[in-house]
Amino acid sequence: MGCRSHDRVLEIGCGRGHAVALLCEILTEGKITAMDRSATAIAAAIALNAAAVAAGRAEFRAVTLAEADFARATFDKVLAVNVNLFWTRAPDKELELLRSWLAPGGELFLCWEFPSAQGAGAAERASRSLEAAGFAVRTKMAGRLACLRARPRGA
Template sequence: MPAVPQRLSWAVETLAVAPGDRLLEIGCGPGVAVSLVCDLLTTGTITAVDRSATAVERAGARNARHLESGRARILRASLEELRLDGERFDKVFAVNVNLFWTRDPARELAHISSLLAYGGELSLFYEPPSAERASALAADLTRTLSSHGLTPTVVRGGERLVCVRAS
């Protein structure tokens, strides 16, 4: 398998996954973060979603043993279409998912709030092309999340890696 991108290993490390956490990944791509998270879980689970059939197929192939064990579930859906019958998550995260800063994500944030367990946390990870863009992106996301009643904090992972967390 190819090397794990630094942004994904940093994201999973920053999430501080506990063995019993229930996680939701928005935009899982080929499932690299799913695999990293599953390696940290014992009784916990991760549900990963992506709109792309190709991404879901690749994520499923990469995580076959985790799917079989019940630690992972991979679904083809957009965030807007995602219906999980009252299921709640301790941690919801996304890596390089642009919808949170390219337009007003009011509907998506309301939906995520309905999916978070009490005390749960949303973490949005990005790796823009420059340190200046990382700072600007963090400021934009902080303003957006605050305007929707969330309490954001910024975590930096070097010059270009940034996470905006909200609870």
């Protein structure tokens, strides 16, 4: 993902906050905002990352992506791991929001570990949705793993 110490990062579907804990080691001057639709997961994530929350380097929100409200050009990087929304349906509203929240030069990273190597079809569906929403996409597959790296076209 190439995070820099001063990046502003959004994690979608943060679960219990383990990726946040790892990213906070890098984001010494930056900040991560993490969201999950589960209030129970958010409570666990806050507990796990209490020091980063107290230091103002991590913030958590119990909200869906479609309901989230952030300012324009807020994030340098957006990350989602094993969030099926991007390949199970056409997430037009969500992708429009993400485009508006990415700072100039910002990037979106969508990663999955599928139960079988047949996940390539799901990654391809997600890639098509991103491209239709105005993103330039690079896809990497390794067995059951897929990662899409996307930037808004023209950015």
